[in-house]
Amino acid sequence: MAQEKRESRKGRAAWRVFWRVFFSILALLTAIFLYYLLSSLSLSVETLSLETKAVSPVRIVQLTDLHNTQYGERNEKLIALVAAQEPDLIFMCGDMLNRDEENTEIVTSLISALSSTAPVYYGYGNHEKTWEKRCGRSLKPLLEAAGAIVVDNDYVDLDLNGNPLRIGGYMGYYPLPHMTTADKSQQEREQAFFRDFEDTERIKLLIDHIPTGWVDWDYVNNYPVDVVFSGHYHGGVMRIPIIDQGLYAPYVGWFPPFSKGVYSGTQAVCVLSAGLGNDSRFPRVNNPPEIVVIDLIPKTEE
């Protein structure tokens, strides 16, 4: 009887140790998750320099995938952060609003505010395209009235700091062969845009929301576009700490090989931003919303 009691006491003590260890590990993992979750709420700045044919530096701030998020009252924190970078140009690279929300005021007031800092070039994402289809009207007049230069499968040429630039925006089927359309005339129009866009000695800067062709299908080695500015992957939404690996990206699925950063080829460089917001069921974790500051600089003499 005494031995049975001793064994039962031992058993209870072992369970107590087990549950203590279990809850300690659980608390630690929860704390780590919360830390990474909270760290993904504040804005960050990624800066990089790219050597191009530029004869003098040009500074671009890239914003993408805002998804109607607001940082401070009327995005005042985001506006101040962009202004502090003193950009020559601001590129908005699509999905700045949400396809299933009427609200266009967040993005138009952001454009109005940022237009006093630098010219805002606006390329569409899949959300702008779907918004237009759903609402049966064009966003372009609204964005232009707010002060943006909309480049929707279109481009403009300009000279800046002595640099001849061509700035284009593309959102469509080509160069995405898996997104085929029965509308052959649309494909032809888009291909004609690309042929025309590429046919210049100017420095070619292309806002192309969807990076898949460039970073997953080797287009950086095939299409002569100097710099491509993309988003869409949201940095993989959740990033695994230590190995800094994104969890998921549309079209490429789980553990995408490349979901943020600079992807270089022989013909083009793709700057893939993790963006500023989210439209996924999962929160951004270990993945701070970011603006990207890109300095185009002259090539250094060898």
Ligand SMILES: [Fe+2]
């Ligand atoms: Fe997006």
